[in-house]
Amino acid sequence: xxxxxxxxxxxxxxxxxxxxxxxxxxxxxxxxxxxxxxxxxxxxxxxxxxxxxxxxxxxxxxxxxxxxxxxxxxxxxxxxxxxxxxxxxxxxxxxxxxxxxxxxxxxxxxxxxxxxxxxxxxxxxxxxxxxxxxxxxxxxxxxxxxxxxxxxxxxxxxxxxxxxxxxxxxxxxxxxxxxxxxxxxxxxxxxxxxxxxxxxxxxxxxxxxxxxxxxxxxxxxxxxxxxxxxxxxxxxxxxxxxxxxxxxxxxxxxxxxxxxxxxxxxxxxxxxxxxxxxxxxxxxxxxxxxxxxxxxxxxxxxxxxxxxxxxx
Amino acid sequence: xxxxxxxxxxxxxxxxxxxxxxxxxxxxxxxxxxxxxxxxxxxxxxxxxxxxxxxxxxxxxxxxxxxxxxxxxxxxxxxxxxxxxxxxxxxxxxxxxxxxxxxxxxxxxxxxxxxxxxxxxxxxxxxxxxxxxxxxxxxxxxxxxxxxxxxxxxxxxxxxxxxxxxxxxxxxxxxxxxxxxxxxxxxxxxxxxxxxxxxxxxxxxxxxxxxxxxxxxxxxxxxxxxxxxxxxxxxxxxxxxxxxxxxxxx
Numbered sequence: 001x002x003x004x005x006x007x008x009x010x011x012x013x014x015x016x017x018x019x020x021x022x023x024x025x026x027x028x029x030x031x032x033x034x035x036x037x038x039x040x041x042x043x044x045x046x047x048x049x050x051x052x053x054x055x056x057x058x059x060x061x062x063x064x065x066x067x068x069x070x071x072x073x074x075x076x077x078x079x080x081x082x083x084x085x086x087x088x089x090x091x092x093x094x095x096x097x098x099x100x101x102x103x104x105x106x107x108x109x110x111x112x113x114x115x116x117x118x119x120x121x122x123x124x125x126x127x128x129x130x131x132x133x134x135x136x137x138x139x140x141x142x143x144x145x146x147x148x149x150x151x152x153x154x155x156x157x158x159x160x161x162x163x164x165x166x167x168x169x170x171x172x173x174x175x176x177x178x179x180x181x182x183x184x185x186x187x188x189x190x191x192x193x194x195x196x197x198x199x200x201x202x203x204x205x206x207x208x209x210x211x212x213x214x215x216x217x218x219x220x221x222x223x224x225x226x227x228x229x230x231x232x233x234x235x236x237x238x239x240x241x242x243x244x245x246x247x248x249x250x251x252x253x254x255x256x257x258x259x260x261x262x263x264x265x266x267x268x269x270x271x272x273x274x275x276x277x278x279x280x281x282x283x284x285x286x287x288x289x290x291x292x293x294x295x296x297x298x299x300x301x302x303x304x305x306x307x308x309x310x311x312x
Numbered sequence: 313x314x315x316x317x318x319x320x321x322x323x324x325x326x327x328x329x330x331x332x333x334x335x336x337x338x339x340x341x342x343x344x345x346x347x348x349x350x351x352x353x354x355x356x357x358x359x360x361x362x363x364x365x366x367x368x369x370x371x372x373x374x375x376x377x378x379x380x381x382x383x384x385x386x387x388x389x390x391x392x393x394x395x396x397x398x399x400x401x402x403x404x405x406x407x408x409x410x411x412x413x414x415x416x417x418x419x420x421x422x423x424x425x426x427x428x429x430x431x432x433x434x435x436x437x438x439x440x441x442x443x444x445x446x447x448x449x450x451x452x453x454x455x456x457x458x459x460x461x462x463x464x465x466x467x468x469x470x471x472x473x474x475x476x477x478x479x480x481x482x483x484x485x486x487x488x489x490x491x492x493x494x495x496x497x498x499x500x501x502x503x504x505x506x507x508x509x510x511x512x513x514x515x516x517x518x519x520x521x522x523x524x525x526x527x528x529x530x531x532x533x534x535x536x537x538x539x540x541x542x543x544x545x546x547x548x549x550x551x552x553x554x555x556x557x558x559x560x561x562x
Contacts, residue, residue: 051401053400055558072405073405076401076402089393089398101402104325104326105402105403106318
């Protein structure tokens, strides 16, 4: 089984709204696959279908080799889920939550105790294992949710906005653990709208908007496809009139950003030569000069806006 | 078959979780303990009737109220706290969860309804057949537990108080039409017809036969009716929860 997840023409309507519109993609085994999109793009609906919570109106979905629609229990037996909203039992202790989930997965008692102990220690919750989850901070609850998702040692881990609203320390710990888990050969399906997170963690990213996939590729390739978004950041010794720069046909846009200028171009080497000449001509000194690749955020915005413009 | 057994095992895990969380919730204690206790006291005190005569109605009423006190609140509570979603992400079918909820409701009812039964032994008011009565108590608790989970299915609310209130709207009229206060044989003909649609009628009649040796229906019919109601309620609860699940999760 090469693919951990295979989705074809997945569609889900909620009354008049099409939340997911003929979405198709494959996630390879051992891959961290990012699912990136603005709020309401269809990320959570897709995860809910893949984790057996919702039935699609059309299409098919296979997780860990099992048809989610025909064999939901078999598919769910092989996954772990960290949902968008914290949903551990607040009236139970951290330990009881882990044991409950482990038993619902049919994990043998001894292995369950070992897994629960190991996970609680790894995530810094062992000392508070007997405390009710009601007393936990958001970061602690989120760490517990990840423990609960891992207690059955799943083949595929679904994470829906796992670091949303977390403090820096908890978010970093969670990212480290996701990476560690992936290094053991496990597959991660990560829904997020945090570009940095997607860039740091994911092998491939799908960008979804209005329920449709706008692009699927590696973060590097997505950026490379948007080379017109790369820019040169230059600081001159004196303020410069933008018009003078825009005379060069290779410069598509020039924007002032503090004491620097961002000069957008698809030909950075030619533009650098021009800038040096320009500085000589105008008796300016170049204080700093950097070539910047487009960020994932630039690519994301370009794709989202591009689709919206096409729609209009 | 092993898959089915595994799902039933997981129903017991869910029931155990419910016992830990919901038995001590305020509304459960009020509707399952305080309320039947005061209703029982109001039923007994000041009535110049031998205790043996009072017992069938008393056992019927307490069993009915206790066994239906946990079920209506679990699913709305779990919907609100999103823990229903947590359970459904696990490898369990919806029916597994519903059966787990029924089991926890059943056990609560069974434990509490043992109290009036124990009282009969303490007061040396022995039933004609203790084992049959115990069996009757078990099937009645199963039936009422299934009814209580059915009552939580519609409307698909996430407010436990709403579900509790709506279930009370069904439970109270049932108590009054089920021969608890007036035996079925003393009801007018239209009253007996109405009473026949209530599962509590058959259980009260069953207990009356086992304590007083007389009833309106044959004992076997009482048992069959309670079992039939239990199966129908359980089936309807699973189907209705399946129907309303998408709305609940939206």
